[in-house]
Each structure stands twice: as structure tokens, then as C-alpha cells.
Amino acid sequence: MRILFTSGVGILPEQRINRWKMVTDLYTSLGKSFMALGHQVYFYIHPEAMTENALPQLTWNCVDHEHFDYVLDRFAPDFVFTWNGSSIGDETTATLSQAHGAKMVFSEQGWFPQKDTMYFDLTGCNGKCSTKNTTWAIPEKNGASQLLAARKKYITQAGLNKLFDVDTCDIAEPNLSKPIFVPLQDEHDLNILLDSPFKCMDSFVSFLCKTYPRHRFIVRPHPKYQKPNLDNYDNVELVNPRIPMFEQLSRCGIVIGLNSTTLLESALLGFPVISYGVGLGTGTGVFHDAIPEAPPALEEVQINQENATGFLYHLICQKQIKREHMAKPLEILKSQLFRDLKQQLNWNVLSR
Numbered sequence: 001m002r003i004l005f006t007s008g009v010g011i012l013p014e015q016r017i018n019r020w021k022m023v024t025d026l027y028t029s030l031g032k033s034f035m036a037l038g039h040q041v042y043f044y045i046h047p048e049a050m051t052e053n054a055l056p057q058l059t060w061n062c063v064d065h066e067h068f069d070y071v072l073d074r075f076a077p078d079f080v081f082t083w084n085g086s087s088i089g090d091e092t093t094a095t096l097s098q099a100h101g102a103k104m105v106f107s108e109q110g111w112f113p114q115k116d117t118m119y120f121d122l123t124g125c126n127g128k129c130s131t132k133n134t135t136w137a138i139p140e141k142n143g144a145s146q147l148l149a150a151r152k153k154y155i156t157q158a159g160l161n162k163l164f165d166v167d168t169c170d171i172a173e174p175n176l177s178k179p180i181f182v183p184l185q186d187e188h189d190l191n192i193l194l195d196s197p198f199k200c201m202d203s204f205v206s207f208l209c210k211t212y213p214r215h216r217f218i219v220r221p222h223p224k225y226q227k228p229n230l231d232n233y234d235n236v237e238l239v240n241p242r243i244p245m246f247e248q249l250s251r252c253g254i255v256i257g258l259n260s261t262t263l264l265e266s267a268l269l270g271f272p273v274i275s276y277g278v279g280l281g282t283g284t285g286v287f288h289d290a291i292p293e294a295p296p297a298l299e300e301v302q303i304n305q306e307n308a309t310g311f312l313y314h315l316i317c318q319k320q321i322k323r324e325h326m327a328k329p330l331e332i333l334k335s336q337l338f339r340d341l342k343q344q345l346n347w348n349v350l351s352r
Contacts (some may be wrong), residue, residue: 001039001341004077004102005031009045010064020049023083026107026118028053030081036329038134039255040074044068065092072100078345081105084125084283088187103344105337110320112154112266117320119335122344127195127259127278131319133283136310144169145163147313151268154316163250164269169312171303174272175253179237180298181271183245183255183262196258196277197292201228204276208256209233211295254298264285268312272303282352284311324342 005027008020021108025046031041031054042059043059050061060071062065070079080097082090085106108125110117120266152166183202185192198204205219221228221241239248245262246269249255255266259279265272267286273298275287282289285307292295295330318336325331332338 001034001049001079001345002075002076002077002133003031003034003039003041003079003081004044004075004097005041005081006044006072006093007083008049008089008119008133009044009062009068009082009312010087010090010092011046017046018050018267019050020083022045024049024051024079024233025053026323026326027081029057030332031055031058033327033329033332037333040079042071044071061071064089065096068093069100072097072102076100077102077106079103081107081120082329083107084190085128086125086194105341107260112150112268112316112320113158114261116324117322118326119191119315120340121319126191127282129279129280130278131284131311131314132278135285135307136314137306138310138313140204143313143317144309146317147300150316151312153255154268158246160246160269163246168270169265169268170270170305171272171308172253172270174298174301176215176298178253179218180208180212180254181249181255181258181266182217182219183266184219184221184225184228185258185260186222187228189222191279195279198258200232201225204258205230205233205236207292209235214297215298218252220245220248254274264312264315267303267308268316272301274301281311284308 002107007024007027034041043055045059045061047061047062060067080102084090084092085094091316097104105120106125107118107120110119113141121129140148148169151169155161155164155166187201190200208217217236218239219236220239221239251268255263255271256274257263259277263273263275264281273287274290276290281287285304288296288301321335321337
């Protein structure tokens with residue numbers, strides 16, 4: 001395989017360059033693993049996104065796509081990796097790469113836990129992810145035990161075993177005697193700008209209060225958007241986003257939110273979730289998907305246990321990869337990412 005990794009290409013001035021240094025480090029580790037497995041790699045990186053771990057001898061530095069066609073012509077990659085895929089720069093990368101016959105691979109932060117994991121997808125990330133509108137079954141042999149063990153490990157390592165059950169993976173029925181947990185999003189996040197019916201967090205909270213006036217809400221601002229400029233609502237308790245959310249969540253009986261990682265965590269922890277907006281869990285059965293024009297009656301919300309656990313198994317046991325495994329060739333060799341790439345090329349080890 002011939003793989004081209006891109007980082008920070010064509011980013012806008014307001015985008016954070018430090019994020020792309022993180023991407024460069026992850027892609028450098030992954031590139032070294034592919035090289036150790038006998039594959040060819042090259043990098044096209046924004047000069048300010050270079051790090052100590054980068055490989056300058058295998059890198060073309062450019063702030064935009066000025067020389068991208070030339071690199072695509074000369075290197076002729078089978079795959080081009082980029083982060084997220086939703087920015088203007090990412091879209092240009094994908095358009096040019098596909099015009100040269102390369103297949104795209106998009107990557108993003110994982111879920112359980114987000115800071116230690118990442119995932120790859122050949123269709124896109126978040127609302128464009130291939131997981132959307134798809135269902136999975138847990139493998140009959142050891143699948144359920146693998147999911148339960150992975151869930152227990154996640155809960156225990158996070159120190160949450162006193163708050164949440166570690167012995168089952170069932171999603172509870174809505175408990176409407178308890179408050180509704182509402183995790184807010186960053187209004188500048190692409191998830192909100194592109195895939196949410198609510199662009200303003202105050203309009204989302206206002207909508208919920210008007211739709212369910214008899215219920216109490218625990219509303220948690222996003223840690224990176226701590227002052228969402230909300231009006232005062234009699235039935236809303238606004239909590240401190242600097243405090244980990246899990247104790248706040250444990251006090252609640254149902255979760256309502258906008259396409260965020262918190263919704264996936266809530267489902268994994270056993271909470272029924274209503275999701276507005278399009279995300280990677282849309283249409284999978286892990287959430288009750290809702291639209292503002294037809295909000296559900298809370299007492300009628302039901303989650304398909306089989307579909308939900310199948311989707312969670314796919315995320316936690318197959319799709320996400322530990323960041324530390326980027327530098328481990330044998331872990332990459334047995335990953336879902338490597339299987340997906342081989343399938344795309346109809347490639348096997350005996351053919352090269």
C-alpha cells in the first residue's frame with residue numbers, strides 16, 4: 001500500500017495549529033507502523049504543524065494545496081488520510097485526492113475514553129460516518145463478554161464504579177421522577193454548524209423547557225464553551241462544566257442532547273438517550289432519534305437493546321483504536337482500519 005498523510009493543509013487562520021501538531025504526531029506514529037509492515041508512506045504537512053517526531057525526509061511542507069497535485073502525481077497514493085474531513089481545507093484535500101484515484105481515510109477522536117482513542121472511517125466523521133443508519137450484531141462467540149469486559153474496564157479506570165453498574169450492559173427505561181440531563185455543545189463546533197437543528201444552545205434549552213414544562217433539567221455547558229449565554233429558566237439547574245459530568249449524570253433518569261460524544265458515553269453507562277441532529281449514532285438504535293418538529297413523549301421512549309449493544313460493541317471493541325497503538329505495527333495489523341484498507345484494495349499478504 002502507498003499512503004499519504006496530510007496535516008493542517010489549507011487550515012483557516014482561526015483554526016488552532018496545536019490541534020494539527022497532535023494530528024502530525026499521531027499520523028507519524030501510524031506511518032512508522034505502516035512502514036514497519038512493509039508499506040510506503042509520505043506526508044504533506046503545514047509547516048507550523050511539524051513536530052519533533054515528524055519525518056522531514058518523507059514530508060512535503062506547504063501551507064495549502066499549491067503543490068498537492070504534484071505530490072499526488074509523483075507518489076500516487078492508494079489512500080490519503082486527513083483529520084475530520086469537514087473543513088474547507090479537508091474538502092479540497094478529498095476532492096483532489098479522489099480525482100487522482102486515491103481513496104480517502106478520515107480520522108477523529110474516539111469515545112471510550114475520548115482522550116486516549118481515535119477512529120478511522122472511509123466515508124467521513126461524525127454526521128458523515130459510515131456507522132450512520134447501520135445496525136450491528138454482537139458476535140455470538142465471546143462478543144457479549146468482550147463488550148461487558150471493555151465497558152467494565154472503561155468504568156473502573158475512570159473511577160466510576162461507585163456510580164454505575166459494571167455487571168450489565170442494559171439501557172434502562174426512562175426514569176421521569178429524576179431530572180433530565182442535557183449536555184450542551186460548543187456552538188463553534190462543526191457538529192453544530194453542519195449537523196444540528198439547533199445552532200444556539202439557548203434556543204435548544206428553551207425548546208426543551210417549552211416542550212417538557214413539567215420536568216426538571218440539569219444542563220451542563222460544554223467545557224470549551226462554558227458561558228453559552230442562557231436565559232434564566234425556572235426548571236433548569238445549570239451545573240459547573242469544570243466538574244466531571246458523571247456525578248451530575250448519575251442523578252438523572254434520561255439524557256437529551258445534540259450529536260455529541262457525551263450521548264455515546266451516556267448510552268454506554270446505561271441511560272436512555274434522545275438525540276437531536278445527525279451523528280455517527282443516528283439510525284443505529286443506540287439513541288431515540290428525534291426532530292424538533294415531532295419531539296417524543298418521554299414516557300414512550302424505548303431503546304432497542306439488541307441494536308444498541310451491537311452498535312456499542314462495534315465502537316468500543318472494533319472501530320476505535322488506542323492512540324498508543326499507533327506506534328505498534330502488530331496492533332495496526334490486527335485493527336479494523338487495516339482490514340478496511342485491505343478490503344478496499346482486495347489485497348492480501350501473498351499478492352505483494
